[in-house]
Amino acid sequence: MKISFKVNGAARELDAPPLQRLLDALRLVLGLTGTKEGCAEGECGACTVLLDGEPVNACLVPVGQCQGREITTVEGLGAAGHLSPLQRCFIDHGGAQCGICTPGVLISAEHLLRRNPDPDDDAIREALAGNLCRCTGYQRIIESVRAAAVLRRADARDVGDPRDVGDARGARDVSHDRQEAP
Amino acid sequence: MNRFTYARAEQVGDAVSAAMQRRAATFIAGGTNLVDLMKENVARPDHLIDINRLPLQQVEETEDGGLRVGALVTNADLAYHPLVEARYPLLSRAILSGASAQLRNMATTGGNLLQRTRCFYFYDTATPCNKREPGSGCPAITGQNRNHAILGASEHCIATHPSDMCVALAALEAVVRVTGKGGERRVPFAELHRLPGDMPERDTTLEPGDLITAVELPPGRFAEHCTYLKVRDRASYAFALVSVAAAVELAGGTIKEARVALGGVAHKPWRDRTAEALLRGKAASTEAFQEVAEALLQDAQGYRHNGFKMALAKRAIVRALGEAVSGRQAS
């Protein structure tokens, strides 16, 4: 079955069995291996992607249901050297250890912050309830999201003042690049 | 997974007639339960009918002041719908207490009603299970039965229905609209799911080919005084050990009508109108709630690992009714 959809803003077309898991279409067919497989049955959230802006488990979504729709994977949040504030905060605050859960956690957190720029810890916990992590004990994930919310609100304010945009963003990117390549 | 063919239905009539032509034809909606069951070889459809394009995505007000919810409305869209939040907060809370954000975004109203039990023997094709293989036996009765039924079970099956949404729909006395062989019909919610008896392979009273098109809610009378209390092993993202949907209509200080539906205790959302009637015309009090709880559980039977559910359910009922009456939902 021919399926055309948008992945991270780019139009993609593939020929796949309709029940092929979106997870396999992304990883095996499109080569987007950022999205991870954990439990394969909807429990762990490692495979979380946005479908038309809403988080879903790519291990349970048949790709046939994505016809004409828009998908965002972790690759769509930012790339090495151009990480988003959210991604940077996970590095800075130890929100990622083995990294298996991280792409899914980032997607759920991104969705939360788009809707709620200033979430309290309960809101963060509830938004991440469908994402299991065996390494961090969650506290550092929550701190990372909290820090990202602060950064994003600061960024949003920067945009309000045209003089600050280039400087503020550029400065943070540079400092971050240094941390990323030790 | 077995081999199957796949087709998308564009019209309700086409979906139903396609389903009637093949014995093992199955509808697929959000797929969050079916895809899993197919992977485990528990569900083995020979033909899949994708119903996601059917025009069943609306939430509309009905003439009598109720709400009609299309079968394809997602659990997330329904829970956050402004009319549901305002008039049926019980339903919003029940839905949001279930699964995860990711799952609720895919899961549909029709699929939630027809999701299958979470009994692990049912999922494990290496073990017998009367629900999966009629006549093969029920290992849960003497095995791992912590999550199993204490009400309405049979010697053939002690599984529970896992849905939270359905417990609220039972309390609200929803009506299910079904299109099948004989055209359209309306099924009262209490008659949709069935007890296992000697046919545990049948979860519901629906016939092959029946398509759920909508769920209708009668006008909301319980928005002020309702609660959904879910007791589970973790605070979020687990199936209920016991859940209670309680809704009360008050006139002055006395109870005009009370509804209590239980989840996690039976093969279907459990209600007992005789027990509920005990509250009618009474002043709200802990003693009155305890009396209802005793009556609701009077025929309960525990198995080796789930006897605790009897006391748990009683306490949960008393607490839920108290919260419903006071209009405060503890989280």
Ligand SMILES: Cc1cc2nc3c(=O)[nH]c(=O)nc-3n(C[C@H](O)[C@H](O)[C@H](O)COP(=O)(O)OP(=O)(O)OC[C@H]3O[C@@H](n4cnc5c(N)ncnc54)[C@H](O)[C@@H]3O)c2cc1C
């Ligand atoms: C990890 C996990 C945790 C979960 N936790 C909870 C929880 O805490 N509480 C809870 O209530 N639920 C929970 N769920 C279950 C979830 O709510 C259901 O899987 C979901 O509601 C099913 O909807 P669907 O649209 O994906 O159904 P599908 O998987 O598409 O279909 C399920 C069944 O319904 C049939 N069907 C679907 N639509 C129709 C229709 N319109 N007419 C006739 N037949 C139809 C299909 O043929 C199939 O047999 C959980 C699921 C998972 C995977």
Ligand code: SF4
């Ligand atoms: S309780 Fe029902 S579903 Fe579970 S093993 Fe027994 S027959 Fe199967």
Ligand code: FES
């Ligand atoms: S891999 Fe999809 S939820 Fe675990």
Ligand code: FES
């Ligand atoms: S960082 Fe290892 S599972 Fe979360």
